[in-house]
Amino acid sequence: VTIGRGLDLTYQLVSKTCPLMISRKHCVFQQNTEGQWTVKDNKSLNGVWLNKQRLDPSKAYPIAEGDRIQLGVPLENRETAEYEYEVIKxxxxKIRPFLAQRNDLGKAKSSRTKRKFTLEESETSGSEGPSNSRSKRDRVSCDNELLGRSWEWVEKDQQLTKKMDAKLPSPGPSEEDSGPVRSSPVHSEKAMLVPCKDQKGSGLAQSWTGLEMLRKTLLDIMKLKVKVQEKQTAVLNVKQKHRKCAQKEILAMEQELQELQDQLCMEQEHQQQQVEELERTFSEEQQKVKGVKWQHGEENLKEQLAQVLQEASSYESRFGLTHHALMEELSRSKKDFEEIIRAKNKELEETKEEKEKVRAQKEEVLSQMNDVLENELQCTICSEHFIEVCLN
Structure with missing residues (x-):
């Protein structure tokens, strides 16, 4: 299986943002002797990446389920590459209608063979000449891109239906369980408050009918997209298998395909209008429901405030006596502490007086000793002996 931007390949990738990102024959997928699929970089310019690791050129690497394959490199303003795939089983x-035909695999057609005409083709083409063959070749090369676009349309429609499922509420248990639109708990709760108050019943009835119409429109769009996809597959198969058949059949099928696409666009526009109308009606209903909820919330707050005030008065009456008893006990303990502090102060004063007396006695002894040393002991030897005796 060959992949690239060339014409003589199994699958053609045409990049819209950077046409030269994919080489003419970028990579090759094939099975080895053991039956395992491998990927090989065919000396491409921007390379092939397997699990964020670039592969060596012209070397086959085995792939398994869950591996991620990247063709090319991301652009400057993007985090991921344009072509990034994951291997699945x-x-x-399921995948048979989307695979390339086995008869077309491995057929290398040169530019010389593309310009040749058979007798039948020259008769059907008329006076168009080589330009007709070129237009047919361009249409064949663009069929894979049309199939890719059809799948993108289906995915976008599925995303739109998921968003509408999250926005729109369900009409209640009487609706069918197989419907594509499911209820959101927040909006369903808001929608149930209005019937309880008997307000705006007609607006809700209109929104339910609009919801039913939108649901039918979504189903019709899904069926049309399936038809478009089947028609595109049929056109591709006819062009690939019967390239020598009459051009009238191919043109008729292409015209049917164009009609289906136009019908699909009209259905999508109608669906968009219905979605906008439903969003307006639901926004109005939500604002009204918010007003009703605000009134109920204000009443509940008043009741809670009265209850809190009543509880506060009961607490004051209950704990008033205990507070008075605590204050008396504190005053008694304060008096006891004051008496203790006075007794300690008296003891400190007494100890201070005793210390002053001892210090005065020491000073008297030292003064007497100095007098003796100065007046009576004039000899240095005698004074030294006297000091030693006193110290001992």
């Missing part, structure tokens, strides 16, 4: 019947 899928049943054959």
């Amino acid at each position: 899928e049943e054959w019947e």
Whole structure:
């Protein structure tokens, strides 16, 4: 299986943002002798990345389920590359309609063979000449891109239905469970408050009818998209298998495909208008429901405030006596502490007086000793002996 931007490949990738990101023959997928699929970089310019690791050129690497394959590199303002895939396993019947035909695999067509005409083709083409063959070749090369766009349309529609599922409430238990639109708990709660108050019943009835119409429109759009996809697959198969058949059949099928696409666009526009109308009606209903809820919330707050004031008065009456008893006990303990502090102060004063007396006695002894040393002991030897005796 060959992939690139060239014409003689199994699958053609045409980049819209950077056409030269993908090489003419970028990479090759094939099975080895053991039956395992491998990927090989065919000397491409921007490379092939397997699990964020670039592969060496012209070397086959085995791939398994869950591996991520990246073709090319991300642009400057983007985090991921344009072509990034994940390996999965899928049943054959599901992927069979989207695979390239086996008859077309491995057929290398040169530019010389593309310009040749058979007798039947020259008769059907008429006076158009080589330009007709070029337009047919361009249409064949763009069929894969049309299929990719159809899948993008289906994915966008599924995302739109999911967003509407999150926004729109369900009409209640009487609705069918198989409907594509499911209820959101927040909006369903708001929608149930209005019937309880008997307000704006007609507005809700209109919103339910609009919801039913939108649901039918979504189903019709999904069916149309499936038809468009089947028609595109049929056109591709006819062009690939019967390239020598009459041009009238192909043109008729292309015209049917164009009609289906136009019908699909009209249905999408109608659906968009219905969605906008429903959003306006639901926003009005939500504002009204918010007003009702605000009134109920104010009443509840008043009741809670009265209850809190009543509880506060009961607490004051209950704990008033205990507070008085605590104050008396504190005053008694304060008096006891004051008496203790006075007794300690008296003891400190007594100790201070005793210390002053001892210090005065010491000063008298020292003064007497100095007098003796100065007046009576004039000899240095005698004074030294006297000091030693006193110290001992």
